[in-house]
Amino acid sequence: MNNLQLDKQHQQYVKKLKREKYEIVTWQIFILLAFLSLWELAGRLTWIDPLLFSYPTKIASLFLTKLYDGSLLLHTSVTLLETVAGFMIGTVLGTAFAAVLWWSRKASKISDPYLVVLNSMPKVALGPIIIVALGPGYLSIITMGASISIIITTLVIYHAFHTVEPNYIKVIRSFGGNKKQIFREVILPASFPAIISTLKVNVGLSWVGVIVGEFLVSKQGLGYMIIYGFQVFNFTLVLLSLFMIAIFSSIMYLGVEWLERKLIKH
Amino acid sequence: MSFLQLNAISHVYLTESAAKEALSDLSFSIAEGEFVSLLGPSGCGKSTLLSIISGLLQPTEGTVSLQNKMIQSPGERMGYMLQQDYLFPWKTIEDNCYIGLKLLNKLTPEKKEITLALLDSMGLSDVRHAYPDQLSGGMRQRVALVRTLATDPDLLLLDEPFSALDYQTKLKLEDLVFQTLKAHQKTAILVTHDIGEAIAMSDRIILLSPRPGKIAKIFQVPSQLQTLLPFEARNDPVFPENFQMIWKELDSLEQSPT
Ligand SMILES: Nc1ncnc2c1ncn2[C@@H]1O[C@H](COP(=O)(O)OP(=O)(O)O)[C@@H](O)[C@H]1O
Ligand SMILES: [Mg+2]
Numbered sequence: 001m002n003n004l005q006l007d008k009q010h011q012q013y014v015k016k017l018k019r020e021k022y023e024i025v026t027w028q029i030f031i032l033l034a035f036l037s038l039w040e041l042a043g044r045l046t047w048i049d050p051l052l053f054s055y056p057t058k059i060a061s062l063f064l065t066k067l068y069d070g071s072l073l074l075h076t077s078v079t080l081l082e083t084v085a086g087f088m089i090g091t092v093l094g095t096a097f098a099a100v101l102w103w104s105r106k107a108s109k110i111s112d113p114y115l116v117v118l119n120s121m122p123k124v125a126l127g128p129i130i131i132v133a134l135g136p137g138y139l140s141i142i143t144m145g146a147s148i149s150i151i152i153t154t155l156v157i158y159h160a161f162h163t164v165e166p167n168y169i170k171v172i173r174s175f176g177g178n179k180k181q182i183f184r185e186v187i188l189p190a191s192f193p194a195i196i197s198t199l200k201v202n203v204g205l206s207w208v209g210v211i212v213g214e215f216l217v218s219k220q221g222l223g224y225m226i227i228y229g230f231q232v233f234n235f236t237l238v239l240l241s242l243f244m245i246a247i248f249s250s251i252m253y254l255g256v257e258w259l260e261r262k263l264i265k266h
Numbered sequence: 267m268s269f270l271q272l273n274a275i276s277h278v279y280l281t282e283s284a285a286k287e288a289l290s291d292l293s294f295s296i297a298e299g300e301f302v303s304l305l306g307p308s309g310c311g312k313s314t315l316l317s318i319i320s321g322l323l324q325p326t327e328g329t330v331s332l333q334n335k336m337i338q339s340p341g342e343r344m345g346y347m348l349q350q351d352y353l354f355p356w357k358t359i360e361d362n363c364y365i366g367l368k369l370l371n372k373l374t375p376e377k378k379e380i381t382l383a384l385l386d387s388m389g390l391s392d393v394r395h396a397y398p399d400q401l402s403g404g405m406r407q408r409v410a411l412v413r414t415l416a417t418d419p420d421l422l423l424l425d426e427p428f429s430a431l432d433y434q435t436k437l438k439l440e441d442l443v444f445q446t447l448k449a450h451q452k453t454a455i456l457v458t459h460d461i462g463e464a465i466a467m468s469d470r471i472i473l474l475s476p477r478p479g480k481i482a483k484i485f486q487v488p489s490q491l492q493t494l495l496p497f498e499a500r501n502d503p504v505f506p507e508n509f510q511m512i513w514k515e516l517d518s519l520e521q522s523p524t
Binding site: 165189190 | 320322340341344350354365368370
């Protein structure tokens with residue numbers, strides 16, 4: 001086959017890929033628009049109870065009102081800060097604990113049953129105790145956001161540290177490398193993929209911890225907006241909060257994916 | 267006084283289920299610049315012996331000394347090459363070659379230059395910024411050789427470095443390693459289970475018998491083969507008779523009841 005023919009085939013193939021992608025995006029937009037219009041229609045024609053389920057334009061107008069009076073910005077930024085803090089603390093501490101366990105086999109053996117129990121425990125159940133201990137404020141909520149991810153992070157990353165190809169370690173040791181060098185040159189970089197995938201899980205987990213924390217503390221934040229909307233039967237407010245959560249948790253997830261592309265090239 | 271001296275090395279592996287004697291009372295010595303092969307069936311303790319010589323593993327009994335100094339831990343005097351390259355996939359080829367120098371805190375501009383020259387001499391200068399997953403198996407093993415030589419070790423320990431390669435690549439790499447080691451006047455121990463490779467590459471062959479590993483026999487490779495490149499040695503008229511002799515010896519070891 002000559003070059004011209006190959007070129008042509010390649011062009012056709014690229015075209016086909018593009019067409020496929022275009023088709024998928026079209027479907028996605030169509031589904032979204034269909035859903036929103038149907039919802040709007042059903043709400044306005046009272047096929048569904050608009051008091052319970054609201055409808056998109058009503059949510060949008062509430063969004064604008066809340067945006068202008070500044071309260072949306074306040075609640076959203078409070079929740080976002082708490083979530084990011086909880087996420088970072090949970091991930092960093094979890095990774096640090098994993099490093100300690102990797103460093104000392106004895107520590108890992110001794111802590112094993114405790115980790116199993118703590119991991120199987122639903123962390124949000126600790127909420128009331130955390131609030132009593134740390135006071136009803138940011139600190140408790142961030143702690144809840146962090147506590148929900150810390151144990152699972154420790155377990156998953158420790159497992160990743162532990163299963164690094166032993167021959168990589170042998171290479172470092174054969175040059176007289178010490179334990180610290182083994183950790184820095186092999187264990188940590190080899191575990192980046194595992195660390196990134198726990199980050200992805202932790203994004204979701206820290207949102208859970210923070211929202212539940214705000215339910216309990218009930219002062220500020222999107223979780224508070226949900227609970228408040230529920231209590232005064234304003235479901236438009238609840239849906240607006242959910243919408244904000246969906247937007248910002250997606251942005252955080254995209255941030256982790258960006259980090260993944262930066263960290264893991266090969 | 268010999269360059270490397272092993273005195274009554276024994277090693278027992280302790281596991282929960284058993285104590286397994288891997289090596290029993292091994293002694294031999296190697297002269298400077300010599301190329302010695304350790305040949306034996308798989309499981310006879312070759313890798314164990316190499317780990318002990320390198321200082322990675324402490325023998326249950328016995329001592330290893332290099333130039334009259336006891337070996338107790340690995341370091342810059344030894345270069346260890348494994349069966350597979352185990353290049354770090356997250357580092358570039360260049361950085362993979364620097365790792366030994368970096369660990370020894372000796373990553374100076376001069377050393378870097380020497381390492382790059384070595385990389386160049388193996389035909390790898392084009393790929394110095396590439397990552398290992400972009401290279402073929404033969405190229406990767408050549409990079410591993412550069413990584414091992416970069417710290418300028420006195421003794422090279424090669425643990426079946428060609429066994430994961432296809433035949434043609436293996437023959438080419440044998441020649442390259444042979445030439446490189448001779449050019450740098452290195453002393454080397456090659457572990458292999460390939461009789462042809464042992465004859466083609468080495469000056470002396472130490473045949474190990476299994477369960478527990480001990481020296482069964484030592485062969486001196488005819489001097490006319492010692493100086494030839496491995497590929498040429500394989501085609502030399504005296505090669506087949508040497509092969510036959512060692513093959514029979516190895517065969518009798520594997521068949522002897524234990
Ligand atoms: N870490 C270990 N723990 C227990 N037994 C081992 C270990 N490493 C090797 N052995 C045993 O010691 C013997 C020699 O192994 P090895 O030195 O790897 O042989 P070779 O390299 O000649 O194939 C084998 O029977 C093997 O099962
Ligand atoms: Mg082996």
